[in-house]
Amino acid sequence: MRDPENFWSEIAEEHFVWRKPWDKVLDWNFSTPEVKWFEGAQLNITENCIDRHLATKADKTAIIFEPNDPSEEAQHISYKQLHEKVCAFANVLKEQGIKKGDRVCIYLPMIPELAVSVLACARIGAIHSVVFAGFSATALATRINDCECNMVITSDGSFRGTKTIDLKGIVDEALENTPTIKSVLVVKRTDADINMKDGRDHWLQPLLEKASKECVIEIMDAEDPLFILYTSGSTGKPKGMLHTTAGYMVYSAYTFKNVFQYKEGDVYWCTADIGWITGHSYILYGPLANGATTIMFEGVPNHPDFGRFWEIIEKHKVNQFYTAPTAIRALAKEKLEFVENHDLSSLKVLGTVGEPINEEAWHWYNDNVGKKKSPIVDTWWQTETGGIMISPIPYATPTIPTYATLPLPGIQPALMDEHGKEIEGNQVDGRLCIKFPWPGMARTIWGDHKRYKETYFSAYENKYFTGDGALRDTVGYYRITGRVDDVIIVSGHNLGTAPIEDAINEHPAVAESAIVGFPHDVKGNALYGYVILKETGESRLHENLRKEINQIITEHIGPIAKLDKIQFTVGLPKTRSGKIMRRILRKIAHKDTDNLGDISTLLNPEVFKRS
Numbered sequence: 001m002r003d004p005e006n007f008w009s010e011i012a013e014e015h016f017v018w019r020k021p022w023d024k025v026l027d028w029n030f031s032t033p034e035v036k037w038f039e040g041a042q043l044n045i046t047e048n049c050i051d052r053h054l055a056t057k058a059d060k061t062a063i064i065f066e067p068n069d070p071s072e073e074a075q076h077i078s079y080k081q082l083h084e085k086v087c088a089f090a091n092v093l094k095e096q097g098i099k100k101g102d103r104v105c106i107y108l109p110m111i112p113e114l115a116v117s118v119l120a121c122a123r124i125g126a127i128h129s130v131v132f133a134g135f136s137a138t139a140l141a142t143r144i145n146d147c148e149c150n151m152v153i154t155s156d157g158s159f160r161g162t163k164t165i166d167l168k169g170i171v172d173e174a175l176e177n178t179p180t181i182k183s184v185l186v187v188k189r190t191d192a193d194i195n196m197k198d199g200r201d202h203w204l205q206p207l208l209e210k211a212s213k214e215c216v217i218e219i220m221d222a223e224d225p226l227f228i229l230y231t232s233g234s235t236g237k238p239k240g241m242l243h244t245t246a247g248y249m250v251y252s253a254y255t256f257k258n259v260f261q262y263k264e265g266d267v268y269w270c271t272a273d274i275g276w277i278t279g280h281s282y283i284l285y286g287p288l289a290n291g292a293t294t295i296m297f298e299g300v301p302n303h304p305d306f307g308r309f310w311e312i313i314e315k316h317k318v319n320q321f322y323t324a325p326t327a328i329r330a331l332a333k334e335k336l337e338f339v340e341n342h343d344l345s346s347l348k349v350l351g352t353v354g355e356p357i358n359e360e361a362w363h364w365y366n367d368n369v370g371k372k373k374s375p376i377v378d379t380w381w382q383t384e385t386g387g388i389m390i391s392p393i394p395y396a397t398p399t400i401p402t403y404a405t406l407p408l409p410g411i412q413p414a415l416m417d418e419h420g421k422e423i424e425g426n427q428v429d430g431r432l433c434i435k436f437p438w439p440g441m442a443r444t445i446w447g448d449h450k451r452y453k454e455t456y457f458s459a460y461e462n463k464y465f466t467g468d469g470a471l472r473d474t475v476g477y478y479r480i481t482g483r484v485d486d487v488i489i490v491s492g493h494n495l496g497t498a499p500i501e502d503a504i505n506e507h508p509a510v511a512e513s514a515i516v517g518f519p520h521d522v523k524g525n526a527l528y529g530y531v532i533l534k535e536t537g538e539s540r541l542h543e544n545l546r547k548e549i550n551q552i553i554t555e556h557i558g559p560i561a562k563l564d565k566i567q568f569t570v571g572l573p574k575t576r577s578g579k580i581m582r583r584i585l586r587k588i589a590h591k592d593t594d595n596l597g598d599i600s601t602l603l604n605p606e607v608f609k610r611s
């Protein structure tokens with residue numbers, strides 16, 4: 001693209017409401033690194049997502065809430081009602097002392113209050129930090145403390161399939177170690193009997209009833225922070241990716257409209273949780289900025305049976321459906337009647353995201369869900385990119401299974417070789433970088449700009465490094481081959497190996513551990529743990545130890561990080577500088593032990609014979 005700045009400024013000008021225009025479209029430097037889009041402009045994202053639609057779409061449904069239990073009625077929230085709800089919630093936040101720039105942690109299930117609280121923060125300029133409500137108390141506390149949140153918004157509990165989860169109990173445990181939290185707002189959802197701490201905890205409903213349904217927007221600068229969202233790194237604590245207001249808005253809205261080809265009157269459904277970036281960009285901000293109807297689903301794909309997704313598509317006549325390969329693989333294992341019993345003829349576009357989709361799953365999705373007439377958009381992007389980067393445009397880009405195909409306009413990918421040189425031409429593979437800024441990119445890691453620079457801008461000069469490997473085929477299509485760092489994607493969730501190893505090492509019997517991924521037919525990857533026990537002479541049952549290790553992981557991170565396989569061993573292969581050679585551990589986990597490659601730098605090759 002010859003003039004990306006002009007391209008983005010035209011999109012920004014044409015499709016959004018600004019309180020003040022920008023002075024400069026883009027200012028950037030990938031070595032500092034610093035990126036600013038639409039500097040000088042002023043706006044509020046909720047005015048763009050809600051208020052401006054009121055003139056023409058006040059009664060149009062903004063959000064359809066589909067509850068966990070199919071016998072509970074779905075809610076249709078119009079743009080007018082959403083406006084009232086967001087304003088009332090924003091007023092409650094203000095009454096509780098929350099002001100522009102404060103961090104608010106949101107730990108809620110997929111209920112309307114989650115959407116409303118996110119937008120309420122954005123309306124008053126508070127920075128939301130949504131934490132997926134499947135994370136443990138320890139993981140929640142780490143995230144609260146990292147960005148020093150003043151408030152937590154949670155619920156008495158959550159419904160997931162047949163289970164009821166004690167969310168408030170988890171919050172109470174987390175808040176034992178979070179000095180900055182002053183108040184907790186609690187949504188009533190399950191009616192569970194919970195503890196309310198005097199002076200700290202408040203039921204939300206009575207406060208909302210008293211609050212005014214009008215709340216003027218806070219005028220935000222283009223580069224004012226909008227939200228923090230944590231993502232796993234290969235080492236250390238999770239990274240609080242910071243997204244700012246104008247660029248993120250423009251990018252999420254523009255990509256939503258183009259990748260899903262949303263047309264007025266369509267009903268769009270993304271099955272992600274708002275606790276992840278996919279939910280932020282493609283359940284909330286992207287669709288609402290386009291005045292779309294977006295579905296929020298509280299439940300799980302197998303409750304009350306494996307036909308639930310297809311039942312919802314039929315019920316709400318969904319036109320665009322966006323899900324993860326892991327869900328497709330899980331559903332493809334079940335009887336085809338679950339799909340065939342439902343009328344899916346409303347579908348026009350199918351999407352996938354979060355991990356590479358294998359060919360078999362792609363065909364199952366294409367044949368049985370799309371009936372070979374709805375194009376599949378295999379969308380590649382990251383928490384850090386804010387929005388979709390590489391994807392087919394439905395009906396325009398011919399698709400090939402497992403290929404994310406082409407970069408969206410304005411996106412400039414590069415493949416790099418191991419010497420740091422860009423690989424030109426086609427039919428090549430390398431490490432995926434982006435050469436030029438785009439409006440949706442994260443601007444920093446909260447409180448740690450040095451880590452931001454080191455993680456994303458140091459591997460290759462003047463380029464953003466994604467952490468992924470990719471190949472480019474003969475026609476220039478990209479296929480993402482997976483992570484090239486120590487992040488493992490399990491069921492579409494990014495998991496860093498180091499935090500899991502740290503958790504395991506907390507077990508009193510464990511001396512050392514190492515985690516690698518191995519292929520799993522539903523999860524994509526599962527976790528394989530090598531564990532060295534301390535030589536205490538204690539003879540404990542290994543089965544119990546396995547359970548205890550997974551229990552510790554559940555407590556420190558959450559059940560998503562549990563290990564599928566645990567191998568007790570007496571040593572780990574290490575280089576002379578003491579680095580664990582994961583390449584070799586991966587091969588053993590993949591059962592490819594005949595082909596361990598070069599092990600000449602191994603400090604302790606004897607571990608193979610003994611383990």
Ligand code: PRX
Nearest residue numbers: 353354355356378379380381382383480494
């Ligand atoms: O490895 C890539 C994989 O997911 C990573 C980003 O994860 P996260 O920040 O959690 O965001 C997920 C939702 C955007 C990437 O670095 N990934 C994402 N989409 C794809 C993918 N891998 C292959 N194909 C995709 N379509």
